[in-house]
Amino acid sequence: MKPLIPFYNPSISYEDNYAQGPFGLFAELDKAEQVATKPTKFLNVDVNLPFGQPAGPLLNANYIKAAFAYGFDLCVYKTVRTKFHKCHPLPNVLSVHPNGKLSPNLDTVLADRNYDQPLSITNSFGVPSFAPDIWQPDMADAVNAAGAGQCVIGSFQGTQGNGEIEKDYALAAKLVRETNAPILEANLSCPNEGASKLLCFDVDKVERIVNEIKNAVPDRPLILKLAYFPDDERIISLLTRVGKIIDGLSTINTLSAKPVDASGHPALGENRKEGGICGDAIRWAGLDMVSRLAKYRQQLDLNFSIIGVGGVSNSEHYHQFIQNGADAVMSATGAMWNPLLAIEIKKSLK
Ligand SMILES: Cc1cc2nc3c(=O)[nH]c(=O)nc-3n(C[C@H](O)[C@H](O)[C@H](O)COP(=O)(O)O)c2cc1C
Numbered sequence: 001m002k003p004l005i006p007f008y009n010p011s012i013s014y015e016d017n018y019a020q021g022p023f024g025l026f027a028e029l030d031k032a033e034q035v036a037t038k039p040t041k042f043l044n045v046d047v048n049l050p051f052g053q054p055a056g057p058l059l060n061a062n063y064i065k066a067a068f069a070y071g072f073d074l075c076v077y078k079t080v081r082t083k084f085h086k087c088h089p090l091p092n093v094l095s096v097h098p099n100g101k102l103s104p105n106l107d108t109v110l111a112d113r114n115y116d117q118p119l120s121i122t123n124s125f126g127v128p129s130f131a132p133d134i135w136q137p138d139m140a141d142a143v144n145a146a147g148a149g150q151c152v153i154g155s156f157q158g159t160q161g162n163g164e165i166e167k168d169y170a171l172a173a174k175l176v177r178e179t180n181a182p183i184l185e186a187n188l189s190c191p192n193e194g195a196s197k198l199l200c201f202d203v204d205k206v207e208r209i210v211n212e213i214k215n216a217v218p219d220r221p222l223i224l225k226l227a228y229f230p231d232d233e234r235i236i237s238l239l240t241r242v243g244k245i246i247d248g249l250s251t252i253n254t255l256s257a258k259p260v261d262a263s264g265h266p267a268l269g270e271n272r273k274e275g276g277i278c279g280d281a282i283r284w285a286g287l288d289m290v291s292r293l294a295k296y297r298q299q300l301d302l303n304f305s306i307i308g309v310g311g312v313s314n315s316e317h318y319h320q321f322i323q324n325g326a327d328a329v330m331s332a333t334g335a336m337w338n339p340l341l342a343i344e345i346k347k348s349l350k
Pocket of ligand 1: 078254332333
């Protein structure tokens, strides 16, 4: 089969993708085939299929409308902040070629522009955001675009240096709530602060952030976006502290690595030696996190929902995540290069 055109163009800037995209089939909404499924419940909403795209590839309402048209029923609007935040310069996306699975130990990986399957990429944006006066009306438009059995999840994060980080998370949550998004997601796994310093590993801080968000927005389900946790102790500690307050966990975000070009130089530039890796090479880690969370959810008698993320690029991967205990599944890299992924998964259920 001829490869499909990705709906995000990695060779042009984030700003140009925002203004001109989405591309390929996502620009031709009338070509989308509708495949009926048996609706189910995810948190507080009815969904046709608990499958969609995690925070990242869906930059704005135009992208979300296209994703809905192509049957991605759970669409996370790319992470927003309380203030404008500039995007890293190009390159923001490169193909990477680890030998099989990527380890969680900052592997060095060859990066280039050969986007062959099975595909893994590095993404390095720095979580850009427009100011709330731009993204709020756009997110509200995306929320309104949801059809029957579809829903927008609003992703947000606090920013270091905007006062207390807990308060900035709570303000971001309030601003997302104002768009009427039915579900909120706090990104606690942004790799910008360095792979070992991810917020989600600081359980005290996570508890304070979760409490601030729940005080600010008590009437919306809250999902936390988590990285891969190598050790079980920290998972148990996190679940013990916030497992009864939150409504869902989405995992994993990227695994960090050092992308280099053919001559061994940092492929993202001298001042960006590390990048987050997603796609095929991290699926093992997504599946592993989901099964451990499902195990401890049962052992600790908790009932949050689990969204499985990481390297999903076909219907078999979707079913693997569900078997490991996920209540919903999402694909970023796989979906970007295959806009027909949700339709394919729906057909696999027939
Ligand atoms: C282009 C791109 C942008 C991303 N931006 C965000 C983001 O803003 N917030 C976030 O929580 N995760 C972000 N991610 C991470 C994804 O949500 C997801 O956790 C990760 O890509 C693993 O899934 P995958 O293997 O299906 O790509 C981004 C991923 C990609 C590919």
